[in-house]
Amino acid sequence: MGxxxxxxxxxxxxGPWTPEEDQKLLAYIEEHGHGSWRALPSKAGLQRCxxxxxxxxxxxxxxxxxxxxxxLQEEQTIIQxxxxxxxxxxxxxTHLPKRTDNEIKNYxxxxxxxxxxxxxxxxxxxxxKNDALLTGDGQPxxxxxxxxxxxxxxxxxxxxxxxxxxxxxxxxxxxxxLQQLPNPPCFPPSSSSTSTSAQLLPNSDSxxxxxxxxxxxxxxxxxxxxxxxxxxxxxxxRGIGGDLESPTSTLTFSENVLPVMATGCGxxxxxxxxxEFVGSSSSCEREWKEEGFGNSSQLPEYxxxxxxxxxxxxxxxxxxxxxxxxxxxxxxxxxxxxxxxTNLLLNNKVERSQSEGGGGEDSENGSGSAASDYYExxxxxxxxxxNLVNSSPSNSxxx
DNA sequence: AAGCTTGGCAACCGCCTAAAA
DNA sequence: TTTTTAGGCGGTTGCCAAGCT
Numbered sequence: 073m074g075x076x077x078x079x080x081x082x083x084x085x086x087g088p089w090t091p092e093e094d095q096k097l098l099a100y101i102e103e104h105g106h107g108s109w110r111a112l113p114s115k116a117g118l119q120r121c122x123x124x125x126x127x128x129x130x131x132x133x134x135x136x137x138x139x140x141x142x143x144l145q146e147e148q149t150i151i152q153x154x155x156x157x158x159x160x161x162x163x164x165x166t167h168l169p170k171r172t173d174n175e176i177k178n179y180x181x182x183x184x185x186x187x188x189x190x191x192x193x194x195x196x197x198x199x200x201k202n203d204a205l206l207t208g209d210g211q212p213x214x215x216x217x218x219x220x221x222x223x224x225x226x227x228x229x230x231x232x233x234x235x236x237x238x239x240x241x242x243x244x245x246x247x248x249x250l251q252q253l254p255n256p257p258c259f260p261p262s263s264s265s266t267s268t269s270a271q272l273l274p275n276s277d278s279x280x281x282x283x284x285x286x287x288x289x290x291x292x293x294x295x296x297x298x299x300x301x302x303x304x305x306x307x308x309x310r311g312i313g314g315d316l317e318s319p320t321s322t323l324t325f326s327e328n329v330l331p332v333m334a335t336g337c338g339x340x341x342x343x344x345x346x347x348e349f350v351g352s353s354s355s356c357e358r359e360w361k362e363e364g365f366g367n368s369s370q371l372p373e374y375x376x377x378x379x380x381x382x383x384x385x386x387x388x389x390x391x392x393x394x395x396x397x398x399x400x401x402x403x404x405x406x407x408x409x410x411x412x413x414t415n416l417l418l419n420n421k422v423e424r425s426q427s428e429g430g431g432g433e434d435s436e437n438g439s440g441s442a443a444s445d446y447y448e449x450x451x452x453x454x455x456x457x458x459n460l461v462n463s464s465p466s467n468s469x470x471x
Numbered sequence: 472a473a474g475c476t477t478g479g480c481a482a483c484c485g486c487c488t489a490a491a492a
Numbered sequence: 493t494t495t496t497t498a499g500g501c502g503g504t505t506g507c508c509a510a511g512c513t
Contacts, residue, residue, distance in 0.1 A: 088481070088507080110498065126499075127482065162501060174481080177502075182479055 085119045089128055093118060097125055098133050131174045138170030142179055150176055151184060155198040 085093075100116035106129060109122035118125060131137075142150075146168055153164045161173035161180075168176060185195040192200055 086483075108498080122498080123484095123500095124482075130500095131481075159502065173501075178480055181503095 083119060084113075084121050084124075086124070089132075093120070094128070094133060097128060101129060101133075127174075131172045134172075136170060137172060139175075142171075142183075146171065147184060150180060151188070151198075154180065154184075154195075158196075 089097075096116050096118055097112075100112065104115070106112055106126070109126045112118075112122055112125050113120045116125070120128075149167055150164060153167055157163050159177075161177045165171055165173040165176050188195040188198075194200070
């Protein structure tokens with residue numbers, strides 16, 4: 073039962089804006105700022121409701137709007153963030169500063185969604201539609217892991233975003249110019265079985281206390297990473313243990329890993345968050361083994377995909393399919409920057425489906441290839457999402 | 472050339488949330 | 493503490509242009 077629309081008033085104009093109306097609105101805002109949108113139309117001499125003025129300004133008249141075709145990089149960013157955030161267009165738009173949420177939403181609905189669907193990727197779940205790795209009950213075997221990982225990473229990012237925001241508030245609490253970021257909605261979804269950052273950071277506390285606790289929480293989080301990394305031969309592996317444990321998710325941080333980023337958002341960080349899929353990989357691997365694939369060294373396409381397609385340097389493919397990006401992998405960054413992650417991913421899909429062609433999915437015995445590709449794509453896909461987010465502007469209001 | 476279909480996009484609508492009263 | 497209201501968000505609609513028959 074929301075409020076009645078603000079445009080009920082008779083006599084208010086609806087529909088497309090005329091150049092004259094645009095001019096009036098533009099002139100008024102340039103001179104006075106928009107102030108109260110509700111009061112603006114009468115002050116500006118417009119027969120429109122405030123909401124309509126606001127939309128027109130935000131989506132069209134604002135001077136810092138970039139219009140026209142979306143670049144490959146922008147497409148990639150949208151796809152990646154959509155995989156992580158879903159239809160939260162305003163959050164996605166914060167990573168494309170010159171694009172409006174409406175424009176992104178439209179572009180998704182008219183272009184990207186269809187393109188992904190064409191490629192056989194479910195635009196909602198970002199997973200292959202005809203999943204050859206379905207379990208008996210029709211659930212993708214690794215889907216739950218991916219979902220959990222995304223949820224946990226989201227929670228972590230939320231905490232980081234809060235921390236940054238709160239630190240700034242703390243440091244600049246007298247600066248009214250600081251833009252307030254919107255309070256993030258509860259995320260990850262309620263299905264998440266353990267603590268979320270929302271629980272870690274109760275809203276009732278003062279910003280300073282919250283910042284302090286945020287810091288502690290993040291320290292604990294990151295300490296956990298580094299501690300458990302000891303003895304893993306340089307690959308920092310951490311099950312989300314203790315009170316942050318997720319039953320299915322395992323993330324990995326690496327101190328010396330260089331981020332493979334196609335977006336150009338991040339450059340030179342020494343630490344990049346990367347999903348190692350240790351939990352999911354081993355479970356997937358176990359499942360593959362159970363299905364007669366033996367060990368993962370019998371997944372040549374998987375390894376080849378790492379070495380060629382994404383230029384990974386693999387470590388011990390047999391044990392846990394752990395892989396990391398080393399300095400050698402930097403060429404990947406350049407390659408991807410040229411080719412674009414989206415193309416890389418989507419072309420892989422196309423080529424694969426074409427090569428599988430005619431006979432469709434080899435869902436029986438031949439699923440080794442599909443399984444490995446699926447796994448590889450998941451890893452690549454989500455790693456790149458996380459790298460994207462990790463290298464995003466610190467003031468991004470992603471949540 | 473005319474009619475029809477499809478795709479793209481601007482704008483609207485309804486709901487939610489947080490702030491103000 | 494409760495109610496009201498402005499702003500914001502995501503879903504949807506409807507218009508228009510381009511392409512097709």
